[in-house]
Amino acid sequence: MEKMILVDYKKCTGCRLCENVCSVHNEGVCNPSLARIKIIKWEWDGMQIPTICQQCLEPACMEVCPVKAISKDKELGCIKINHEKCIGCRLCLAYCPFGGIVYNFSRGEVSKCEFCDGDPMCVKYCETKAIQFVDANTADVKKKRSLGATILKAVGSRE
Amino acid sequence: MALKGKVAIIDLSKGEVTKKSIPEKLRHLFLGGRGMAAYLLYHHLKPGADPFGPDNVLMANAGLLTGTVAPAASRTQMTGKSPETGAIGRGNMGGFFGAELKFAGFEHLVFKGASKKPVYAYVHDGEIEIRDASHLWGRDTIETQKIIKEELGDKEVQVACIGIAGENMSVFGNIRTGLKNAAGRTGTGCIAGSKKLKAIAVRGTQGLSLAHPKEALEYSKKAIDKIMMTKVAKAMTVDGTSYIWNVTNASGLLEWMNGQTNKFPFGDWHNMTIEKFHDEFNVGMVGCFGCTVHCRHQFRLKEGPLAGELGEGPEYNTQTAMGSFGLNNWGDMLYNWHLANIYGIDTTGWCNLVRGCMELYQRGIINKEITGGLDLSWENAQEITPILLELTAKNEGFGAILAKGHLGAIKELSKYSDQVGYYIMHCKGLGKLGNVDRVQPSFSLGIATSTRGADHLTSRPALDHYHLPEDVLEKLYGGRVSSDYRSYEGKARMVRWHENTYAVVDALGTCKFQTVFFSPNLPSLNEWVHYLRYIAGLEFTVDELFEVGERIYTLEKMINHREAGHTRKDDYPPERSFKEGLPYGLGPVKGKHIERKKYDKMLDEYYALHGWDNNGVPTPETLKHLELDMEPLI
Numbered sequence: 001m002e003k004m005i006l007v008d009y010k011k012c013t014g015c016r017l018c019e020n021v022c023s024v025h026n027e028g029v030c031n032p033s034l035a036r037i038k039i040i041k042w043e044w045d046g047m048q049i050p051t052i053c054q055q056c057l058e059p060a061c062m063e064v065c066p067v068k069a070i071s072k073d074k075e076l077g078c079i080k081i082n083h084e085k086c087i088g089c090r091l092c093l094a095y096c097p098f099g100g101i102v103y104n105f106s107r108g109e110v111s112k113c114e115f116c117d118g119d120p121m122c123v124k125y126c127e128t129k130a131i132q133f134v135d136a137n138t139a140d141v142k143k144k145r146s147l148g149a150t151i152l153k154a155v156g157s158r159e
Numbered sequence: 160m161a162l163k164g165k166v167a168i169i170d171l172s173k174g175e176v177t178k179k180s181i182p183e184k185l186r187h188l189f190l191g192g193r194g195m196a197a198y199l200l201y202h203h204l205k206p207g208a209d210p211f212g213p214d215n216v217l218m219a220n221a222g223l224l225t226g227t228v229a230p231a232a233s234r235t236q237m238t239g240k241s242p243e244t245g246a247i248g249r250g251n252m253g254g255f256f257g258a259e260l261k262f263a264g265f266e267h268l269v270f271k272g273a274s275k276k277p278v279y280a281y282v283h284d285g286e287i288e289i290r291d292a293s294h295l296w297g298r299d300t301i302e303t304q305k306i307i308k309e310e311l312g313d314k315e316v317q318v319a320c321i322g323i324a325g326e327n328m329s330v331f332g333n334i335r336t337g338l339k340n341a342a343g344r345t346g347t348g349c350i351a352g353s354k355k356l357k358a359i360a361v362r363g364t365q366g367l368s369l370a371h372p373k374e375a376l377e378y379s380k381k382a383i384d385k386i387m388m389t390k391v392a393k394a395m396t397v398d399g400t401s402y403i404w405n406v407t408n409a410s411g412l413l414e415w416m417n418g419q420t421n422k423f424p425f426g427d428w429h430n431m432t433i434e435k436f437h438d439e440f441n442v443g444m445v446g447c448f449g450c451t452v453h454c455r456h457q458f459r460l461k462e463g464p465l466a467g468e469l470g471e472g473p474e475y476n477t478q479t480a481m482g483s484f485g486l487n488n489w490g491d492m493l494y495n496w497h498l499a500n501i502y503g504i505d506t507t508g509w510c511n512l513v514r515g516c517m518e519l520y521q522r523g524i525i526n527k528e529i530t531g532g533l534d535l536s537w538e539n540a541q542e543i544t545p546i547l548l549e550l551t552a553k554n555e556g557f558g559a560i561l562a563k564g565h566l567g568a569i570k571e572l573s574k575y576s577d578q579v580g581y582y583i584m585h586c587k588g589l590g591k592l593g594n595v596d597r598v599q600p601s602f603s604l605g606i607a608t609s610t611r612g613a614d615h616l617t618s619r620p621a622l623d624h625y626h627l628p629e630d631v632l633e634k635l636y637g638g639r640v641s642s643d644y645r646s647y648e649g650k651a652r653m654v655r656w657h658e659n660t661y662a663v664v665d666a667l668g669t670c671k672f673q674t675v676f677f678s679p680n681l682p683s684l685n686e687w688v689h690y691l692r693y694i695a696g697l698e699f700t701v702d703e704l705f706e707v708g709e710r711i712y713t714l715e716k717m718i719n720h721r722e723a724g725h726t727r728k729d730d731y732p733p734e735r736s737f738k739e740g741l742p743y744g745l746g747p748v749k750g751k752h753i754e755r756k757k758y759d760k761m762l763d764e765y766y767a768l769h770g771w772d773n774n775g776v777p778t779p780e781t782l783k784h785l786e787l788d789m790e791p792l793i
Binding site: 016017027029105 | 226227228255258262301305314337338363364365366367368369372375376379380383387442443444445446447448449450451453457469
């Protein structure tokens with residue numbers, strides 16, 4: 001089933017463990033600069049926002065790639081780079097509206113979140129569940145339930 | 160060797176930078192962080208140096224594992240010869256500075272000499288630049304961080320800096336990063352001020368290679384799960400360190416009015432509980448680098464000159480310290496706490512000196528003529544606290560006496576009475592915190608023998624309070640330890656074990672709050688040998704790692720002996736702990752004080768366990784055994 005990474009920004013405590021475990025799993029080193037996820041902070045305002053590839057349904061990176069090195073993994077629902085085909089032009093990095101493509105300066109190639117083969121490290125290590133890995137088909141239901149709870153609180157029960 | 164952070168020696172007088180690799184031998188002997196800090200201080204500080212002069216050194220020492228996936232590996236120690244005590248000065252901070260320093264390719268920065276004009280160091284990917292800081296001089300600790308990030312055009316830069324307290328060489332001047340993280344104690348910010356070093360900015364994109372990445376990641380998850388299973392971690396995620404305040408206060412284990420009472424004398428203490436803080440001020444919790452516990456609250460100030468500003472805290476210790484002289488509600492406590500943070504003042508030490516002075520005022524030993532017209536009555540705390548903070552930070556008026564620290568203030572004020580040294584309470588010149596030590600011999604021994612002076616973070620023997628079965632304690636400590644917190648039996652063994660174990664965790668750079676400091680179920684030496692194997696590729700047995708702690712602690716003791724002439728006489732708690740029983744509390748607490756003969760016997764046992772002579776000086780045999788007699792390698 002297709003999956004999605006959903007972020008609840010208010011739950012993020014800004015610890016950046018997600019960045020570090022991403023880089024260890026994917027690059028074998030502790031280096032947040034190579035991580036595919038990044039916490040963007042407005043530290044003086046108390047806000048921290050995890051940012052990561054949105055795995056778009058119509059990915060700009062895929063459209064702009066001149067050698068068709070980027071494709072969709074239909075099983076997981078993520079966008080993957082074929083490094084055999086990739087020529088390193090970095091047009092994907094330039095055109096992605098979110099910064100979802102990372103230039104991996106240590107290997108001299110681009111990289112992006114590919115869901116760690118179905119077990120994303122950022123999700124696994126996030127204690128507050130600010131980052132969640134959910135079934136795409138039912139991703140909306142949890143949000144709807146949360147909306148329902150807000151309404152319930154406001155209007156009270158039928159009794 | 161997996162981790163390869165370098166040592167940089169930065170001569171601010173000459174503007175020269177020397178970079179050195181860390182020999183593997185030193186990794187085995189001292190790990191990093193606090194361990195390497197003791198080593199570097201011993202060898203790079205000119206013996207007998209004036210702590211306010213250019214011969215002093217100021218160091219930033221990231222832990223060996225700081226920046227890695229070891230749980231909560233965020234810590235950095237700031238180190239030098241303390242202007243507050245004349246002995247080893249070390250303050251340890253979390254946040255994101257240490258990890259970024261490691262990513263920039265360095266583990267230890269050693270600042271020597273002094274600049275003629277204000278400067279800051281910009282450390283980035285193996286390079287170190289000394290930049291002008293004239294425009295930053297006089298700025299507070301938050302403004303300074305904002306301006307540096309802005310002018311370097313990189314919001315990911317992490318900054319450690321001083322406020323005006325450090326600039327004006329107030330000995331309470333600390334080093335700050337983020338909204339509230341502070342290398343708080345022993346006046347390392349004052350050393351930075353003496354060197355005209357306003358800040359250190361770090362930014363790096365270099366990775367830390369790991370010995371066994373896959374195993375490191377898996378073990379980290381296992382350790383995190385173990386940590387998060389504990390009750391204490393669950394409590395800390397909600398209440399931070401304040402989670403124990405209600406219990407200690409209700410048990411009569413907190414000191415108010417400078418230890419004159421252990422029953423809150425300033426109105427309704429329910430106005431100071433963490434629950435009240437949640438109701439009125441809490442806006443969320445944040446974590447330090449790589450920490451799943453996230454014990455730091457954030458708050459927004461509602462009233463006063465700083466209304467609308469975001470701050471972080473409170474901590475248990477400051478809650479007690481600020482409350483101890485009469486601030487009795489969150490509005491006042493948070494305002495003054497934030498003010499101290501932007502001035503860059505160590506609240507624990509400063510609050511202790513203030514309450515000492517307030518008792519002198521209460522007893523008529525000092526008066527308005529001496530305080531520059533300030534009324535230091537307890538009931539006047541709300542009015543005078545911000546004034547005293549500002550005067551201390553500016554080193555002006557009565558604040559110039561406070562800015563000298565405990566030893567300096569006692570010297571200055573003793574002309575009015577020979578009782579001044581009794582009421583201004585300290586160990587080795589460092590102010591006492593607000594916990595009652597009088598009923599708990601282990602705690603008393605711990606604050607008295609701590610190498611940096613009165614301090615709970617060096618040895619806090621918390622397990623005393625959990626009334627654990629004695630066979631559990633015997634297994635942990637390797638000898639008999641009474642499970643009664645009022646007993647003296649085995650407590651020397653207990654304190655020495657905690658001192659050595661905490662020296663190791665401070666050398667690793669992981670957070671002490673995720674160790675036996677709070678619970679026997681949290682990681683300790685048994686787990687750390689695995690962190691070291693998988694992350695750093697270093698093999699230690701538990702006993703060998705414990706010996707590293709002994710080595711670090713003994714070297715700190717040698718530094719104190721060399722620099723401040725510390726001996727047995729400096730390893731006693733304040734006189735009040737011997738002379739005055741606690742006035743309130745239930746049977747186990749009421750009337751208790753430390754008994755001198757029993758304390759002396761405990762101290763004898765403590766020295767013997769450490770391998771120090773009866774005067775508290777490490778013996779030549781101990782130095783040889785710990786390889787502390789070797790020639791310096793860097």
